[in-house]
Amino acid sequence: MTRNQSANANRPLTLRDVSEASGVSEMTVSRVLRNRGDVSEATRTRVLEAAKTLGYVPNKIAGALASQRVNLVAVIVPSLGNLVFPEVLAGITEVLDETPLQPVFGVTNYEPDREEKVLYEMLSWRPSGVIIAGLEHNEAARAMLKNAGIPIVEIMDSDGDPVDAMVGISHRRAGRQMAQAIVEAGYRRIGFLGTKMPLDHRARKRFEGFTEAMAKEGLEIVDQEFYDGGSALVKGREMTQAILSRTPDLDFLYYSNDMIGAGGLLYCLDQGIDVPGQIGLAGFNGLRLLDGLPRKLATMDACRAEIGREAARIIAEHAGDEAGGGERIVLKPKLQLGDTLKRRTAR
Amino acid sequence: MTRNQSANANRPLTLRDVSEASGVSEMTVSRVLRNRGDVSEATRTRVLEAAKTLGYVPNKIAGALASQRVNLVAVIVPSLGNLVFPEVLAGITEVLDETPLQPVFGVTNYEPDREEKVLYEMLSWRPSGVIIAGLEHNEAARAMLKNAGIPIVEIMDSDGDPVDAMVGISHRRAGRQMAQAIVEAGYRRIGFLGTKMPLDHRARKRFEGFTEAMAKEGLEIVDQEFYDGGSALVKGREMTQAILSRTPDLDFLYYSNDMIGAGGLLYCLDQGIDVPGQIGLAGFNGLRLLDGLPRKLATMDACRAEIGREAARIIAEHAGDEAGGGERIVLKPKLQLGDTLKRRTAR
DNA sequence: ATTTTGTATGTTATCGCTAACACCCAGTTT
């Protein structure tokens, strides 16, 4: 059998096939398909037609190897079930859509080893940039990010040192701010409800900021409750019941996220508890879900979409560079008092 | 300057660097890194050490081109904001984690043109398989799927003809089943609330199945209400208010998804409406979110995780093949009556 | 008419890796 490739009918198409079908060189076909260089209108149409008829799909693997350019942006987040991250991804996509860059998503489940693995896999495709959630990574991951030679943007958090660029909010500050608002409204016996995940560093930092600001006012958290796994809404109910039956005289409950906060709110309303008169409530994230609840939960917006957009912008501006320019953007989340953070009675 | 590559200190590392650092050929390094072929324990350790010290990350682009193998699975879904899809992705990831395959996610926003583009981009990386939501695609996308020469699994829906393999549920049947349950419980004046999206084919099919089964009972939908955009929970409230003020004597509301259903439930409870005595309610999806609501909304499980797992299994079993074997898996969603679909008073 | 331009196209040499095969040599087997 000769080297005639048409022997195998089912082999994937290459530039050569289009080239033969349209009677020009592979190079010209390549130029047409990429809109690069000068090609006469006549050949351009002929080539495009041939490509379409054959159903040719370019092989980016070969293209990337030859051009040393890969228009992918690795985006690594801990979870998709959180609702926060899909919004960040939406922001990223929105901006990258205006560019030749394309995001590729990876999920770590909050596990550092998995993050390392996902990062390694993604870097081995030589992307044009990396957007990764958080500032905490294991040593290997950190080393990879440092040596990658491409723009890196660490997102969501600003409490720490980024490898390169950074876009996020200060969760410590968010925690402090919420504590101040709560104390200012006159609440004193404050309980905390959060997740057990030691690896959710942002939740941890909010907690730290919260207790720190309380301490400044001479207050301590009276009781606390942690959970892991399961539906957050129902967990919020259960935890609220647990903490209130243990410590009935609490006058405020601070939840580490809106989902468990919403569960807590529903529980309190079910129990006929006067919110926010008897007990005040607050969460974190500014989920739009909250708008539909019977009462609007106090919360703070985590600036999700904007974080995504800014991160994507930085990557786009530095695509092809060896780094992202070390830009640091710290967004300021807005406190939303809603209906659940105000003393009806003066203190 | 000679061809000595070490001239540029910041050039990305290649096999050659590791080869030189460890004193063996590039081929041997490649073998070590891929765990393929026989390599003595001594060289293996030496090579691994060199690779680690240098911080070498293999170039999969070159590897894939040379081996004609790409261990990526393209996963294309309409949205990530829906909560349904992240769960499907989790199912896929769970199964692929046991294999050398890696999922890559793409999002279409329910737009056929975008789907075509995303698919094209992904196919140009020559993945080992495609998992794509829905059976409806535009002509170009359909052609690409047919000619891709790799396993294709269309998921979520079973009402239609797949290109290759298929894993899903029948949304028509789901709609019918819900209608029957509602009628059986004695409800007669039934309203429908759904999304305006003409491109959410699965929601459309549920609606069709629903009206069809109603017709068989000699019933028609008394009133209906549609929405687009915005937070589903708050929309559910608004729509419910709208439909009830227009047609106060409705005795059942069927929502096309759980999110708006939950909003409707909260509205009814706020208004002191007797649910399910005066008005019954039902949604669709079986979101775990519902567990935390004051009352459990009637719904149907969409088998999200299982769909993901099965689709991934099919891809894994056929990786390297020219197609996915045309397997068709139709899952049966379970009806969950919850607390909102039962007449307190006999009919 | 000759040179100059610039557009339109082709040719050649990689890109970094792996398949396939070639090779070498110590330890059997005959």
Added chain:
DNA sequence: AAACTGGGTGTTAGCGATAACATACAAAAT
């Protein structure tokens, strides 16, 4: 002792595209 193993390693030739340079040719400038 010659022939055969088979583990351990190297060599060669692509994979399918693109960068960079080379070439052809018509129109414009001299």
